[in-house]
Amino acid sequence: MGSAGFIKEVRVYAAVLGLLLLLTAVTVAMAGVHFGSQAINTAVALLIASSKAALVALFFMHLLHDRPLNALIFVVGLLMLGVFLILTLIDVDTRPLVEPRGRRVVVAGQSQQP
Amino acid sequence: MSEATNSQLADQVHPPYLQHHFAEPVQQFEAAKIGMWLFLVTEILLFGGLFVGFAVMHSRYPEAFASAHHHLDRALGALNTVVLLVSSFTMALAVAAARAGKRRALIGCLVLTLTLAGVFLVVKYFEYSHKFHEGLLPGRFYSYKGPSVPGEFMFFSFYFLMTGLHALHVLAGMTAISWLIWRARRGDFSAQYYNPVDLVGLYWHLVDMIWIYLFPLLYLIR
CATH class of the missing domain: 1.20.5 (Single alpha-helices involved in coiled-coils or other helix-helix interfaces)
Known part of the structure; x- marks a missing residue:
């Protein structure tokens, strides 16, 4: 893989990092919001955490393109x-x-x- | 044919990094990756046990856990989350650099990752010292003098065990990354062979993933 492929890869990773940081901000903000019950707060937090984990797994850990x-x-x-x-x-x-x-x-x- | 050409041919057919029980480098790389993924699953189950314990105790003593978690500094927790996310990014960059044969970029990104890991541990040190100072300690060492709900010590048992085990994993990751930096400076890696970089990368992303779950569970949810 040459320089062109490297730069393309860097762009993808930078976009993923941007999304991860955004989701972190969202989850901290959501923690201050009071939904109906505690269970909903927990569910929202875990849903956001799972989205972040999926991004890390699919892109940083290459699962999307691996076998x-x-x-x-x-x-x-x-x-x-x-x-x-x-x-x-x-x-x-x-x-x-x-x-x-x-x-x-x-x-x-x-x-x-x- | 001269000796030099013979050994070059030999290196192409059987490169020095190819272990004898593998037929081809690609097979070796893929097998190593499967091995690492299996290890990562054992790590998920290791922390999973602690998460399940936390879930059970949290559902049993909700007031104690809700009251205890207010002692945690959300800003520091969020800072550590950002630090680890960026370190995962620099680690991914390091692997990409290795794959492109860019040795200096590889070393630079590994050094960045190592530094960010150090920052994480420093922030954790400040968090822990604050807790020691206040007496917010696990189990029978709990000696907080302020208002509290009976059973709060249990939250701190989980807090210290889970974040402590995670911090140990960060330390182990830092050791592995330092080893990679040493090997990269020696010129061990190339666009054809960068397996160790990729595998340590996978481990590091898992450490990040575990913190992605630890942060909301310990710092954010009531």
């Missing part, structure tokens, strides 16, 4: 993390239904039953 196997490895890794997260939250968040006597409250090393 698909690399992207497959990455995506499967993310899916496994998703399974881990979702099943754990399902387990933990439905425990009150199974343990009607309430939660233990842990305060600075001591644990007390409420």
Whole structure:
């Protein structure tokens, strides 16, 4: 690849960086806005973070132009993390239904039953 | 044919950087990249475990986490985000320079990336010293004297573990980049062979990606 290809690549990376910085500004600004519930704030923040991560993966890490196997490895890794997260939250968040006597409250090393 | 021409031919057919268990340089490069991607997935799962723990504890003690996170300086966090994003950019430039055979641009971009990584750690140092000073420490070391919600120490356990582990990864990345600078100055890389630059680049982008998620989760959401 000669100089012309290099400059073209630099332009693409600069555009991606611009987008990343813009999204960072947006996510900081959004944090100050109060949507309906906390869940929406979290969802918005994670959506923006995922867009930034996708930009880094596709362009800086060359996934867009590489062989698909690399992207497959990455995506499967993310899916496994998703399974881990979702099943754990399902387990933990439905425990009150199974343990009607309430939660233990842990305060600075001591644990007390409420 | 003279000896010089013979060895040149040999170098073209079997370049010195081609390892013996690979048939061609391209195959070696692609195999190395797959190996690096597999390693990156293990890193995602490593931090993923901490993220899942954070999610569980955050959903269990929302008031404690909401109150605790106000102690974090959003401006410093945003600054660090920008620093790492730019360092990812300079790293991508370094790989592009290597691919184009531009040795001085490669070294320059690697040095820039290394410097920005150092800036990140310096900002983190200031953040950590402020917390040590205030007693905002993990687990049983928590000794903050101001108003707080019971259970805030747990937020700081996650904060220090996650950002600490991330900082260790930044340090490891800085070591790898320093090694690349040393090798590049020695003339080890060319437009035909720049595998290590590409692979360290992939690792560095992952370190950036992890911070892209750490920043909103720790600093921004309530």
